[in-house]
Structure formats: structure tokens, C-alpha cells
Amino acid sequence: MDQVAASSQRTRAIQHILAGIFASQRTLRVLAPEFKWAGLGNLLGDFGELVAIEAYGLTKAPAGSSGYDAVDPDGRTVQIKANFAASQVGFRGQADLLLVLAVKDDGTWTEIYYGPFAPIADASRRSERDNKSLIALSKLRQLAATYSIPHEDASRSIPAIEVLPIEPCSLE
Structure with a gap:
């Protein structure tokens, strides 16, 4: 050929x-029509929001809400971030809480950080080029040890589903 x-x-x-x-x-x-599911980059974010809202008992923020994606049962605003492969997460705006989830290629996920937003904002660095603040996942994990909100292990509250392996395909 x-x-x-x-x-x-x-x-x-x-x-x-x-x-x-x-x-x-x-x-x-x-x-899930309440999410846009638009563009390749937005898929991960929408998935993270969906999982967070269902697993943590959050309420989706109204469309156009600035700086947050959901509200917890106590009325606190929550910015939700999903991470697949990057070594850091970026955020804009302010919320009361930050929830960061690590998503694996099979769709399973674990919590990296769920706690107050302010310590994360204080520990982040600003990227003027990208117009957002950035924080390393390693730093988030360190801060989680001090600031995480005690809660039930949400990653176990959604039953796992079987994901079929991807079949290799031939280009011939």
C-alpha cells in the first residue's frame, strides 16, 4: 500500500x-440536556459536573452563573473541575468551594480536592496569557489533607458500570 x-x-x-x-x-x-456536551474540551467538564452534582447532592447552577457550577445543600457555591491528564487545573472567578475530580479513561473518577476555594486561590499562580489561575494537582492533594470537607466517600455512591474494552481496528 x-x-x-x-x-x-x-x-x-x-x-x-x-x-x-x-x-x-x-x-x-x-x-442530560441540562449540559451542553459541546466541543471535545467541554465533554470532560460536563461529565465532571454531572458526576459531582449526582454524587455530592449538589444543585446545578443557573445558566450564566459566574464563577460556580453548582450549589451545595447549605447554599454554598461550588466550582467543579474535572481533570484527565493535565498536571494542573485552571480556574476563573470565585466560589465558596472547589471540587476537583480525576477522571480515568474508563470513566471512573476519584476526588482530588473538595474544600474551601480561598486557600486554593491563595496557593495558585496567575496566567495572564490564559486569563486564569492555575494550581498543580500535587499542591491540591497537599491542601486537601488540611482543608477537605468531611463527607461520605462520594466516589462509591454511584454504582460502577461495566465498560467494554476498545477493540483494535485495522487500517487495511
């Missing part, structure tokens, strides 16, 4: 995968 044909097959395979992702996004919009 020549290089042009291989490249064309590769492009078609990638198009097929993207079509599957976009079809999945449309399905997600039907299942």
Missing part, C-alpha cells in the same frame, strides 16, 4: 472515530 492510500485510510478511520464521538455527544444531550 502506498503512502497516499495509507494516509487516506488513516484519515477515514479518524473521521469515523470523530463521527462516533459526535454521535455520542448527541446522545449525551438527550440523556
Whole structure:
């Protein structure tokens, strides 16, 4: 097979995968229409918000809320961040609480930090280029030891589902 044909097959395979992702996004919009599920970068954020709201008993913030994604049962605002592979998380604005979840490639997740927002804001660095504050996950874990809000282990409150392994595909 020549290089042009291989490249064309590769492009078609990638198009097929993207079509599957976009079809999945449309399905997600039907299942949870309160989230946008738009763009590839927003998928992780919307998933993190959905999981956090369901597992932590939060209420989704009204559309257009600035600096927070949800409200806890005590009326405190919560900014929710989901992380997949980055070594840090970025945030804009202010909230009463910050909840950061680590999401694995099988969709399971664990809590990195759930506690007051102010100590995180104080320990973060500002990126003027990105117009947001950044904090390393390692620093979040350190701060979690001091500031985490005691609560039931939320990662166990949503039953696990079986995720089928991804089948390798041939480009031939």
C-alpha cells in the first residue's frame, strides 16, 4: 500500500472515530440536556459536573452563573473541575468551594480536592496569557489533607458500570 492510500485510510478511520464521538455527544444531550456536551474540551467538564452534582447532592447552577457550577445543600457555591491528564487545573472567578475530580479513561473518577476555594486561590499562580489561575494537582492533594470537607466517600455512591474494552481496528 502506498503512502497516499495509507494516509487516506488513516484519515477515514479518524473521521469515523470523530463521527462516533459526535454521535455520542448527541446522545449525551438527550440523556442530560441540562449540559451542553459541546466541543471535545467541554465533554470532560460536563461529565465532571454531572458526576459531582449526582454524587455530592449538589444543585446545578443557573445558566450564566459566574464563577460556580453548582450549589451545595447549605447554599454554598461550588466550582467543579474535572481533570484527565493535565498536571494542573485552571480556574476563573470565585466560589465558596472547589471540587476537583480525576477522571480515568474508563470513566471512573476519584476526588482530588473538595474544600474551601480561598486557600486554593491563595496557593495558585496567575496566567495572564490564559486569563486564569492555575494550581498543580500535587499542591491540591497537599491542601486537601488540611482543608477537605468531611463527607461520605462520594466516589462509591454511584454504582460502577461495566465498560467494554476498545477493540483494535485495522487500517487495511
